[in-house]
Amino acid sequence: xxxxxxxxLSPYEHKGxxxxxxxxxxxxxxxxxxxxxxxxxxxxxxxxVHTGAGISTSAGIPDFRGPNGVWTLEKEGKRPSTNISFTxxxxxxxHMILKKLIDCNKIQYIVSQNIDGLHLKSGLSRxxxxxxxxxxxxxxxxxxxxxxxxxxPVETVGKKCSGVPCASxxxxxxxxxxxxxxxxxxxxHSLPENDLLMAEWHSSIADLSICLGxxxxxxxxxxxxxxxxxxxxxxxxxxxxxxKHDNKADLIINYYVDDILEKIMNILHLDIPQxxxxxxxxxxxxxNIVEWTINKKDVLVLEKVFKAKCKGVKKKKILIKxxxxxTETSNGIENDNCKVIKLEVKEECV
Numbered sequence: 001x002x003x004x005x006x007x008x009l010s011p012y013e014h015k016g017x018x019x020x021x022x023x024x025x026x027x028x029x030x031x032x033x034x035x036x037x038x039x040x041x042x043x044x045x046x047x048x049v050h051t052g053a054g055i056s057t058s059a060g061i062p063d064f065r066g067p068n069g070v071w072t073l074e075k076e077g078k079r080p081s082t083n084i085s086f087t088x089x090x091x092x093x094x095h096m097i098l099k100k101l102i103d104c105n106k107i108q109y110i111v112s113q114n115i116d117g118l119h120l121k122s123g124l125s126r127x128x129x130x131x132x133x134x135x136x137x138x139x140x141x142x143x144x145x146x147x148x149x150x151x152x153p154v155e156t157v158g159k160k161c162s163g164v165p166c167a168s169x170x171x172x173x174x175x176x177x178x179x180x181x182x183x184x185x186x187x188x189h190s191l192p193e194n195d196l197l198m199a200e201w202h203s204s205i206a207d208l209s210i211c212l213g214x215x216x217x218x219x220x221x222x223x224x225x226x227x228x229x230x231x232x233x234x235x236x237x238x239x240x241x242x243x244k245h246d247n248k249a250d251l252i253i254n255y256y257v258d259d260i261l262e263k264i265m266n267i268l269h270l271d272i273p274q275x276x277x278x279x280x281x282x283x284x285x286x287x288n289i290v291e292w293t294i295n296k297k298d299v300l301v302l303e304k305v306f307k308a309k310c311k312g313v314k315k316k317k318i319l320i321k322x323x324x325x326x327t328e329t330s331n332g333i334e335n336d337n338c339k340v341i342k343l344e345v346k347e348e349c350v
Contacts, residue, residue, distance in 0.1 A: 005086075005115065005136070008157040010186050016217035018065050019072040022240040023254040033253045034260060037210075037236055038267040040251070044208035044234075047107040050225050054213020054239060055094040055257050056116050060084030065215055066241065086136050086153040091122040093258040094212065096273050097265055102128050104270065109202040113214060113221050115184050120149065123279035126292055130199040132191050132221045134184035137282050138292055141166040143178030146293045151286035158186035167289050191220070194294040201306040203227040211237045212257045216245050230315040 025033065041047065053063035062080035064070050070080060091099075099122045101107045110129045112119055117137035119129055131138075136153035139162065140146070148167050156162070161181040169175035185191070199221070203209060209228035216222035216237075226248065229235050234250040237243055238260050246252055253260055265272050277283050281290050 005157055005184070010158065010188070016065055016215070018075060019067050020065070020215070020241045022067060023242065024240070025253060025255050030253065030255050030260075031263065033251060034263040035267060036251055037238075037253065037260070038264050040208055040234060040236065041101075041106055041264065041268070044206075046202075046206045047208045047210065048109045048111060048202045048206040048225075048228065049098060049107055050203075050209060050211045050214060050216075050221070051094075051098075051110060051112045051114060051119070052212070052214025052216075052239075053114060055092060056089070056114060056118055056213075058092045058094075058256075058258050059089045059116075059118060061086075061089055061116055061118075063213075065217065086116055089116060089118060089121075091118045091275050093272060094261050095119060095122040095124075096275060097261045098122070099124050100265075100270060100273050106268070107210075108206070109198070111199040111203065111221065111224060113218060117153070117282065120292070121280045121282055122275065123281070126294060127298055130195040130202075132195055132199060133218075134182070134192075135292075136182075136184060137285075138183045139164070139167075139180040140183040141168065141176055141178040142181055144168055144176045146176075146291060147183060148180070149281050149285040149290040149292050151282055154182035154184060156182050157184040159183065159189060194296075194299055196220070197299060198294065198302060199224055200227060201302050204231050205306055205309050207233040209233060209235050211235070211239065211243070211245075212261075213239060214243070215239060215241055216243045231310060231313065232316060 053061070054066070057063055057066070060082050062068065062070050062083055065072060068080055095118050098107065098110060098119070102110070102124065110119065110124070112129060112131050113133050115134050115136050117135050120135060120137055137150045139148050139150055139154070142161065144166060146166065146168055159181050161179050164180045166176040166178040166180060183192075203224045204227045206228045209225040211225055214222070216225070222244065225235055226245065229248055235245070235248060236251045236253070237246060237249045238253045238255070238257055240254060240256070262272065284290055
């Protein structure tokens with residue numbers, strides 16, 4: 001459960017701005033903006049989607065900074081009333097739509113801050129996702145760094161060793177003397193190298209980045225969509241709360257992400273697939289060793305694409321959209337002059 005995961009993290013006071021009121025578009029305006037987003041999806045050639053906790057709330061997993069988020073209520077000495085277990089949680093409509101859009105080559109990559117494993121359960125291939133903060137359904141070897149899918153969520157967080165031997169030899173690979181540990185990051189941990197590289201390069205070569213269900217407060221993940229803008233691409237933000245990068249976005253949609261994407265699928269005349277246990281790799285992992293390691297060949301191929309497009313290209317200075325405040329968004333989330341501690345923004349902004 002999200003509460004158990006949050007309680008397993010080290011104490012950390014600077015969790016960002018909490019409990020900002022949610023905003024909702026009028027239906028007529030929502031429909032108009034969804035038409036605009038559908039047009040951008042059709043016109044763009046390389047699209048990256050950045051996902052946060054807001055895409056999993058309809059699965060019963062509470063977010064962290066929303067009005068009823070884990071950390072918002074924590075300040076009041078309360079806990080969320082809805083808090084499904086990670087084992088029982090199923091992919092939402094958004095997860096399944098993103099899987100479909102990947103399969104249709106409408107979007108090319110997903111960068112996720114989520115640790116709930118719902119992208120994995122949707123049947124999404126490892127080739128198309130960076131999991132920057134880890135995954136409750138993944139073990140990682142301390143030596144060879146290969147990752148393996150679990151049938152149940154890890155019992156610890158913070159990259160703690162389970163003592164279980166590496167499973168590489170069971171898949172026909174070279175035996176390894178390493179031990180498995182959970183791959184869920186704590187505050188002080190560096191982001192996984194290949195996940196971060198893939199996320200940075202995809203974001204840089206993208207002509208469109210779409211942010212779904214995130215206030216973009218955690219860095220560096222929250223700043224990755226700006227790489228798209230710096231190299232001349234467009235930025236779309238879909239979230240119920242204002243975000244720290246609203247003033248840099250080309251389009252903002254304040255509504256439920258499930259509803260936004262359902263409208264997009266209708267406009268594009270695409271069916272929304274249902275969750276299927278047969279394609280849920282956590283189910284397969286109960287009887288088989290299933291690997292979840294990023295393929296090094298995919299990293300090398302993307303590096304060549306990145307260098308071909310971006311090497312020697314001068315990044316554009318990000319011009320704040322003239323209709324929005326250039327120093328601070330209306331919700332009080334400060335912009336970019338903040339100090340960093342690995343995963344989170346310290347509240348020491350000027």
